[in-house]
Amino acid sequence: MLNTGELKMSWARQYMPVLGAIRKRFEAQKPLSGTRIGMALHVEAKTAVLVETLAAGGAEVYITGCNPLSTQDDVAEALNSVKNVHCYAKRACSVDEYYDAIDRVLDSNPTVTIDDGMDLIHRIHTKRRELLDNIVGGCEETTTGIHRLRSMAAEGKLEFPVIAVNDTPMKRHFDNVHGTGESALSAVMITTNTLIGGKWFVVAGYGFCGHGLAKMAHGLGAKVIVTEVDPRRALEAHMDGYYVMTMEEAAKIGDIFVTTTGNTSIITGDHFPLMKDGVILSNAGHFNVEIDIPWLEEHKEGMEKRDGIDTYIIKGKKISVLAEGRLVNLSVPKGMGHPVEVMDLSFALQALCSEYIKNEGPKLSGGVYEVPNDIDVSVAKLKLSSLGVEIDKLSEYQEKYMTSWDIGT
Template sequence: MTATSTLLKYEVKDLSLAPMGKQRIEWAGREMPVLRQIQDRFAQEKPFAGLRLIACCHVTTETAHLAIALKNGGADAILIASNPLSTQDDVAACLVADYGIPVFAIKGEDSETYSRHVQIALDHKPHIIIDDGSDVTAALIQERQHQIPDIIGTTEETTTGIVRLKAMFNDGVLTFPAMNVNDADTKHFFDNRYGTGQSTLDGIIRATNVLLAGKTAVVVGYGWCGKGTALRARGMGANVIVTEIDPIKAIEAVMDGFRVVPMSEAAPQGDLFITVTGNKHVIRQEHFDVMKDGAMVCNSGHFDIEIDLKSLAANSTEVKQVRNFTQQYILKSGKSIVVLGEGRLINLAAAEGHPSAVMDMSFANQALACEYLVKNKGKLAPGLHSIPVEVDKEIGRLKLEAMGIYIDTLTPEQIEYMNSWTSGT
């Protein structure tokens, strides 16, 4: 449904889904106490008053609370999807109908619609961009150079997006500050590891209803997302193989008890393949050729390029939809390969994404990163900036407090010792 008025423009699937969306948003909020405190403070202080902000994110129940926090803070904000299959249509409807937040996102939108929504976001003439994957930032730099002087900064919370921002800076085109939310300790230690680990397997099970116990699962990449995925797969009884290109991460996987082999060796052994690298074509035709009949492949990296689906399609005689979010490719040899979630983020395509308890910290980082950009307008150099350590620790403290967990503090004697070099053994 598309609507236009002097007050609100939006493009969502169906506004009648709003009541269900509101129920689910409220349920998610039960486990987001840190962001709720930030929402309340923003409502009092209005740090974004007079500023236009766009958020390109997965439109989920958890993201809804970030959007509400930004609006509470006085931002003139709009929300678009960061992935064609990650939108929860009832949430999008609720944000429009109940919170008056313009949303341009429909689950299953095609590439043309997705690109159009990016342009709509840039038409908003933002001062701040919240990006997932840096598509909006890239489009701004490539197509809207005249708008760059108005940009206070951008925030990014995906590994893929950080890689792109580093490349932009190295090419001399990132001429404004960008907050590296992804590398905050209260983000990647929890969101990437525990969130991705649980939600990825949730998506696989919802799409297939397969028993993981006894299966050989190949986790491609052992970054924080790969660590969480491998850990959870082993916990479900799978025999886990890890593939890596980084020797340090490979050693870590070995010492964590996983078998590490090249993809060429893993391909014939795996029953299930999960890519979490952020890179292109880590599973390609040479691997499909030697996979077992019926092997399943899926992706939990940000973009759908990790699996070479074009090559797979070109070497197939038929593609059949066998379940929701489950396609069977019949190869010319007669063997079949099963692709889950069209190669897009399986945890959002077939499931609901990360649990709200971890997104509480991730989106607290996003909200506070935006506030940091505003408070330091004109003071930050172009390029990537880390979340301040004191902000990171405060988010951790608030999370512990909300969980009813308290920790020790240093005594004056201990503080003196930690700041002295004269006292030894």
């Protein structure tokens, strides 16, 4: 009889046909034989299907979490029964336990890394530099990690090649828009049991994640406010039909806030005193730095704790923070993360990019690299095939027209 973790993985598998097709090839060809893959990702059912696929391809896989609250313990247990897989993640771990688990992954002396937030790569470059000689390259899953990696690369401190999986169209336009949009909103709704329709819903940041969240909230009848620092994105939000204002102004009228910037200090002590009684705050960025929790802890007059909700009393008003300000879609007690079909695409990219970096990494210098276009397109083709959708093809004449400069009016 399957345990709960195996049941979750079985459910995810049936809605991940793209990764399933890749797994069949991996099982036959074993393209990852001899590879030790060190991973720090959200350990839940969809991630487990990726891990199985990598192991089926011949890799030895060592994995831990990338967020202290996002691991599903039953899935972590189930992963340890998969051949050639070693999982060290556990939910609600302390900071010390979190980094101890990362070190256990790195003790495997990985040749390829897969990160969500760049904690593995940061640890390697700062604390475990003895591992650098054996690493051929890595992959990064999320916006925050890419920001950190590009900063490292700009300073000449990134010592092996990393594929920016987050930045490719098949990730940004599906995982970031639809995945974050649906899952963050679902987490808020299932945790608070409050209505979205008619509420002032504040989205901090109008990148791909903010786009998706604003669209979903608007679809449920919310009055959507967007806060931004980029004038082009702010103008785009305005033209898309949303209210655009500063966080100081939004703080006075917002009912529900979700931060999606990947930056720090988005909602701070300047904003909390302006807020309504009963306001709900949450974060859909990777790290728990967008909402200033230390300020709330220091200034609280009282506190109420519920499952996934910390309610602070500030000047007699209740300000509720979901999931301790951590990634809301995975860190609330019933958070399931992005929809399965969305992660099928993102993790298909991870699997194929792992194969690519294993083969091509030794030829590349340190830095951040785009996902090869043929990999991105192949994932789209596999998904369309699984849906039974056919599309047009360019004729030879059309291809010539699109690549010529001397055909005009």
